[in-house]
Amino acid sequence: xxxxxxxxxxxxxxxVVFIIFASMVVNKKKLRLLKKIGFNNINLQQIKGLxxxxxxxxxKNQLIGTGKYELKKVGHRSTIKEKSVVKIASQLAKxxxxxxxxxxxxxxxxxxxxxxxxxxxxxxxxxxxxxxxxKTIMLGTYSFVQGFVKKNDNHTLYLIxxxxxxxxxxxxxxxxxxxxxxxxxxxxxxxxxxLDSEPExxxxxxxxxxxxxxxxxxxxxKTVISKxxxxxxxxxxxxxxxxxxxxxxxxxxxxxxxxQPNNSVVNIDFEGLKKIPELISTLRKILTQLKYAxxxxxxxxxxxxxxxxxxGTVIHRLFSLS
Numbered sequence: 001x002x003x004x005x006x007x008x009x010x011x012x013x014x015x016v017v018f019i020i021f022a023s024m025v026v027n028k029k030k031l032r033l034l035k036k037i038g039f040n041n042i043n044l045q046q047i048k049g050l051x052x053x054x055x056x057x058x059x060k061n062q063l064i065g066t067g068k069y070e071l072k073k074v075g076h077r078s079t080i081k082e083k084s085v086v087k088i089a090s091q092l093a094k095x096x097x098x099x100x101x102x103x104x105x106x107x108x109x110x111x112x113x114x115x116x117x118x119x120x121x122x123x124x125x126x127x128x129x130x131x132x133x134x135k136t137i138m139l140g141t142y143s144f145v146q147g148f149v150k151k152n153d154n155h156t157l158y159l160i161x162x163x164x165x166x167x168x169x170x171x172x173x174x175x176x177x178x179x180x181x182x183x184x185x186x187x188x189x190x191x192x193x194x195l196d197s198e199p200e201x202x203x204x205x206x207x208x209x210x211x212x213x214x215x216x217x218x219x220x221x222k223t224v225i226s227k228x229x230x231x232x233x234x235x236x237x238x239x240x241x242x243x244x245x246x247x248x249x250x251x252x253x254x255x256x257x258x259x260q261p262n263n264s265v266v267n268i269d270f271e272g273l274k275k276i277p278e279l280i281s282t283l284r285k286i287l288t289q290l291k292y293a294x295x296x297x298x299x300x301x302x303x304x305x306x307x308x309x310x311x312g313t314v315i316h317r318l319f320s321l322s
Contacts, residue, residue: 008305018297022290029286037275039268046266050235050251051283055228056186057193057249058209059221059238063273064179071103073170075155083108085167089159091115092139096127100157100171125197125217137161141198143217152215156198173198175207178274184208185277186237189284193228195221195238225249237273 030044058064076085090104091112105112117129117137126140138145138160142152148160159167186192187208194209197216213224226248228234235251252265253276268276 015298015301018301019294022293026286026290030283033279033282033286037278039272039275039279042266042268047279047283049233050266050280051287052233053190053235053251053280054232055191055193055234056189057195057225057228057234057236057238058183058186059195059236063237064176064183064207066174066176067099068174069100069103069171070174071100071107071169072172073155074107075168077164077166080166085159087112088137088161089139089157089167089169091117092127092129092137092159095119095129096122096139098127098139098157100169103171104169135162142215154215171198178270180207182274182277186280189277189280191232193224195224197221222248237276 027044030047034040034042034044034047074082074086076082086104086108090101090108093101093104094112095117116132119127119129120136121128123140123144126138126144128136128138128140130136138148139157141157142149142155145158145160145165146152148163149158149165153168154170155168156171157169158165159169183192187210191211192209194207194212194214195216196212196214197218198214213221216224225234225236229248229250233250235253236249237253253273254265254267266276
């Protein structure tokens, strides 16, 4: 009985030693990989478990977007001219600090007259003002004006005057093709999810995502991320400051130099971002190799233990001779 216990203890000890040795080998491979692809400022703790990521959440901001827009469509009430709608929208967009201002001004193709507006509210998703006649005018996304719009028909901005919809606009953004290429490679690695605060405009359908969530506020995006994380390990690619502060993620891949580095943050520039698919793929290969090696070793070890147990008499004699 004592012999059997000794054999089992020795087998377990050998397994532990092999696992420790294998882990050391894997860590050395990971370090060589980081050095090879130029991630000299990233340590092993930051990428620990990155190969197990199943869901990759891709926020558009500054990753696949360029910040350059085109005005694709202008809708307006029959009682008001298109030029008047564009003019009012241009004035409010300028006050709001909207990225669509230049596109609207280009469409207007004339200088803006100085008109006095009193700002009632200015938020990330829209602006509300009163004009000289004390009429309320609003410009914003559906989430900002939904109390005055019957349904969300995926326009980018809506223009409301005296609680009546007088105009709506569809803008499309020019994509950063290198960012799109990164997304395509990531789509081969896991379930790729697209987040956007802007409405669906047809362009995003061309992107290589398994699921797209558009026209969402930051809090709504945060809720989506939390739900996805409950189902699988997630990596969030974003530069959005609000998401950085609020989102619930396993890994954060960001270009923001001011993000607080910790064990789940990989802070890299765009050139480094393009190498992330290679990093995850290679980490998975290393993990697979480790699993195969462990499986083979455990089977061999079990076979040796089984052989020794079945041949206990011979082993007992060997111990007696010693």
